[in-house]
Amino acid sequence: MSFESLWADQSAIGRHPETGGYTRGGWTPTEREATHWFLNQCAARGLPVESDSIGNLIAWWDPEDGRGAPSTRSDASSGSSATPGIVTGSHLDSVIDGGAFDGPLGVVSALAAVDRLRAEGFTPSVPIGIGAFVEEEGSRFGMPCLGSRIATGVLSAEKALALKDRAGIGLGEALEKAGIDPERVGPSPLLQKMGTFVELHVEQGRGLTAPVGVASSIWPHGRFRFTFTGEANHAGTTLMEDRHDPMLTYAMTALAANKQARLAGARATFGRLSVEPNGTNAVPSQVTAWLDARAATDDVLQLLLAAITKQATERAERDGTTLEVTPESVSPIVDFPAGLRNRLVNVLDGAPVLPTGAGHDAGVFSAAGIPTAMLFVRNPTGISHSPAEYAEMDDCLAGVDALTAVLQDLAQ
Ligand code: GLV
Ligand code: MN
Ligand code: MN
Ligand code: MN
Secondary structure (H helix, E strand, C coil): CCHHHHHHHHHCCCCCCCCCCECCCCCCHHHHHHHHHHHHHHHHCCCCEEECCCCCEEEEECCCCCCCCCCCHHHHHCCCCCCCEEEEEECCCCCCCECCCCCHHHHHHHHHHHHHHHHCCCCCCCCEEEEECCCCCCCCCCCCCHHHHHHHCCCCHHHHHCCECCCCCEHHHHHHHCCCCHHHCCCCHHHHHEEEEEEEEECCCCCCCCCEEEEEEECCEEEEEEEEECCCEECCCCCHHHCCCHHHHHHHHHHHHHHHHHHHCCEEEEEEEEEECCCCCEECCEEEEEEEEECCCHHHHHHHHHHHHHHHHHHHHHHCCEEEEEEEEEECCEECCHHHHHHHHHHCCCCCEEEECCCCHHHHHHHCCCCEEEEEECCCCCCCCCCCCCCCHHHHHHHHHHHHHHHHHHCC
16 A cells, blocks of 8 residues: 555544544544554564553564564574564654644554565565554553653553543553453563664754654653642622732743743743633632643753742742742653764665654664664644654655665665
């Protein structure tokens, strides 16, 4: 099947009829539908699929009859002929009302690139895997790259199973509903079979002006929960000077975050809010706001958080409210290994190299010591995490060409 047909097929799954966006939280019906689509595509190609304890998937193409899926690294070092493979892929989940490309482009391009290599009669020297990793966005359980964090062991099963979604459903219950045994949650043996990982992804800013680029690094990224507590009271009878209004403290904190991020050349976003009791005619008792902060270095990120927290704390004193700041996830900078990156750049005749402020499973795998690289496909408007996210079909096809060439080079 051509990339165009695969893309049309996949991107019809769960598209919102009005916004045109996708809401594919981990283990929700639309995300499961996309996952089943992937499994069906692999079955149609005769590619065996392995799943780990959290539902990350890798489909293996191993043209050597009887070799099957690759052995683990320890098997390989103990003398087995099988070798860890080259895995490419991305994720099928999305943010709330997200775009079509963030995630699925990497999975569909991987299928198309493998189709191309097989049609050309290429014989890889090591197995090639197509990966689809779960809950990359963290849009359901609040933890970005949840699947890869569990797989690599940077997030323990205990901490993962304590996560709840907005409806109060725990991760364990969500897994059970999806037919996955929560008792088994833990580091993934699949990663032992991942000798190299290459993730193709739509670029999420306007930084790439050529059709395809190569990633240099991923900015450090933190998610912090700010809990502002005040006193609920009557909106009509409570004098303005008598209030302890946590919404005011939050509002000033959002302005401070914007200012401090600008001063630091960084990014700060309050994109999620929860208000108690959430009534029009009541001063709120509590506002919980989630800060997403990113910067070019770990130090700048820490200074940014400190500056925002300081201003918020001073404002809380003035408002007679209190503030608690809880880190929910913090990911340090990821510098992709220069040797692999340069190899990709050479294969792609000097493709541009750029950093990204977006998070990716590739960053988690790289931090876990798996040689990892990323390819970006141009995003003409730079809009992402929105139904308006867009890439030209010609650029997507250039991405498939690039991924095909990279796989061929790495597996020759
Ligand atoms: C995920 O794409 C993120 O960067 O938040
Ligand atoms: Mn994303
Ligand atoms: Mn993504
Ligand atoms: Mn991402």
